Amino acid sequence: MMKQIINGQRKRSYIRKGKFATVAAILGLVICILAGCGTDTAVSIDTGILADDLYSGVTWKDQLGEIELNKALSLYGISPDAVASGKVYMGTNATAEEIAVLEAASADQVTVIQEGMEARVEAQLASFQSYNAQEVPKLENPVLETKGNYVILCVCDDKAEAEKIINESTGK
Amino acid sequence: MPLDYKRSYKTRVKRRKIITISIIVIVFLLASFSIIYFRFWSKDNQWNPIEELRRQIGQYGNDQTEHLGLALQRQPIHLYTIGTVRATLGKADKEYVLSEGRVDDSYFDDALFIGDSRTEGFMLYSNLSNLQAYCSKGLSITRIYSDEIVPLEDGRKITVMEALQVQKYKKIYIMFGVNELGWPYDDLFQEQYSKLIKDVKLLQPEAVIYVENIIPISASRSEKDTIYNNDNVNRFNAMIKTVCEEQNVVYLDVASALADETGALPENASVDGIHCNVEYCGIWMEYLRNNTYVFN
Numbered sequence: 001m002m003k004q005i006i007n008g009q010r011k012r013s014y015i016r017k018g019k020f021a022t023v024a025a026i027l028g029l030v031i032c033i034l035a036g037c038g039t040d041t042a043v044s045i046d047t048g049i050l051a052d053d054l055y056s057g058v059t060w061k062d063q064l065g066e067i068e069l070n071k072a073l074s075l076y077g078i079s080p081d082a083v084a085s086g087k088v089y090m091g092t093n094a095t096a097e098e099i100a101v102l103e104a105a106s107a108d109q110v111t112v113i114q115e116g117m118e119a120r121v122e123a124q125l126a127s128f129q130s131y132n133a134q135e136v137p138k139l140e141n142p143v144l145e146t147k148g149n150y151v152i153l154c155v156c157d158d159k160a161e162a163e164k165i166i167n168e169s170t171g172k
Numbered sequence: 173m174p175l176d177y178k179r180s181y182k183t184r185v186k187r188r189k190i191i192t193i194s195i196i197v198i199v200f201l202l203a204s205f206s207i208i209y210f211r212f213w214s215k216d217n218q219w220n221p222i223e224e225l226r227r228q229i230g231q232y233g234n235d236q237t238e239h240l241g242l243a244l245q246r247q248p249i250h251l252y253t254i255g256t257v258r259a260t261l262g263k264a265d266k267e268y269v270l271s272e273g274r275v276d277d278s279y280f281d282d283a284l285f286i287g288d289s290r291t292e293g294f295m296l297y298s299n300l301s302n303l304q305a306y307c308s309k310g311l312s313i314t315r316i317y318s319d320e321i322v323p324l325e326d327g328r329k330i331t332v333m334e335a336l337q338v339q340k341y342k343k344i345y346i347m348f349g350v351n352e353l354g355w356p357y358d359d360l361f362q363e364q365y366s367k368l369i370k371d372v373k374l375l376q377p378e379a380v381i382y383v384e385n386i387i388p389i390s391a392s393r394s395e396k397d398t399i400y401n402n403d404n405v406n407r408f409n410a411m412i413k414t415v416c417e418e419q420n421v422v423y424l425d426v427a428s429a430l431a432d433e434t435g436a437l438p439e440n441a442s443v444d445g446i447h448c449n450v451e452y453c454g455i456w457m458e459y460l461r462n463n464t465y466v467f468n
Contacts, residue, residue: 062443065297065450090296093289093309094444131289131309 043148043170047101050152050169051087054099057165059158062091064099072100076116082109084149096124096135100153113151117144121155267468268380268422274461277302283343284379286332286372287311290387290447291347297453304341306332312351313364336375344372344379345460347426349386349408350446354399362411369419380465381421385409387456388427391436393445400446402436422465429459 055064072088073080086102100117104110121142128135143154143162147170154162277300285291285305292307308321311332320329348365355361372381386405388394394401409427416423430452432438437445441452448456 063449065453067296068299068301070301071296092297092443092447092449093293094442094447127309 043150045101045103045147045150045169047085047103047150048087050166051089051099051101053165053169054101054154054162055089058099058154058156058162060091060097060156062095062097064089064091064097073116076100076113076120078102078113078116081105082112095132096128096139096155098124098153098155100151102151104149104151107149110146110149110151114144114146117151117153121153124155266420268420268465269468271464271466275464276461279461279464280343282341283345284339284341285345285347286316287345287347287384288351290350293447294453294456297448297450298457300457306335310351311348313348313361313368316348316368333371333375336372341376341379343382343464344376345382345384345424346372347384347386349405349412350400353386353401353404353408358407358411361408362415365412365415366419369415369421373419373421380467382424382460382465383412383416383421384424384426385412386427387448388431388435388437390439390442390445391434392439394436397445406435424460424463426456426459430455 067088067090069083069086069088070080072086072090073083082105084103084105086100088101089099091097102113102117104113121139121144125136125139128139138155138157141159143152143156143159143166145152145163145166147166152166154166156162280300281302283304285295285303285307287294287305287307288311289307289309291305292309295303295305295307306322308319311319311321316332318331320331322332322335323329346369348368352361369381369383372379386409388402388405389397389400391402394403405427413423430437430441430448437448437452439445441448443449
């Protein structure tokens, strides 16, 4: 009798475990599919070419000059180890116009780079508010996009053209 | 197996796991505390930088202590090191002699540039990775004492004058004036610039101090601007030259290197008539390379 009761409990336990395993497997599959839809890990961009395309394609008020990458990274507070490649253009300080296209060294460095760019925009905003308030609108609403392991910053008035060039570079 | 036995077995196993995990956590905390204590707090450990600073500054009396700041090299543009004592009064005025020839990049290894947005642009566009600067948009000969623009590793920011207490340089380039072109009182400008130079000499007694004059404005901007115009630039540059002669520091006529035949900044040098582009920052840099001085 005892054995039957125990076997019965075991059987119910196995059935519960089986149902649980099935549900967990289905959930895991759904999560994987959704996660796969959300990432651009297949994106591949030549950072130099995209930066040059933005430089030549967007309408600028300032004369932008290429900035040595490590110097730019120091302004962004980003360690050179976090960056695989990149190209940066900055204005003369007559305006806040800027282009930065950076490739993260790995997926987990993307957030580091994003935060560095955001901090740069915030610092420029604080600075230009008293220095040249005409630049504030472009700093309040810059083009800052992440495509896979690439982070792209473009501070300009001609946002539509900048976004178009970025989307064309990623094939979207 | 009876159910009661199974339950008590599971309870015992669970209890053993909790005890094991607790022991591991306690050992880890003890080890961490020991490392932190012996590394940072032990009196025998001389690495505590705050205590070292206090010990050194204490030799000069409490009235000379102001701000203590931990400084570590963080990035090429803003340079910090562990603090040292505040500079004592410098030696008697020295004589400067123009060096022959053009210096290479290494000359600027121990140089510091101090200035406003024009210096900031110059720093960005120069292709030297060893340039160090304390500069900021809107910085002036008065705001240099109050604007906290030099970031420390712990996230705080200090003023340029505070930062000059903790890092020594062999050459210091100073450029101010464009943000002061609207000042109504000439004597006030001269007094303030003189004070700035005196303070820098006090803090950096071993440095050759270069004062760069104000780069001119473009003709088109100068014609229509009541403040940023070349009449004001020329007047202020004359005052800067006087101050440099009185304070015995090097007056660098950067303006002459960049101006056209009319004395204005060429129209193709700048978008807004004030801030130089890459090409003219390069001309500026070349002028500095060819105009270096040493103490006689």
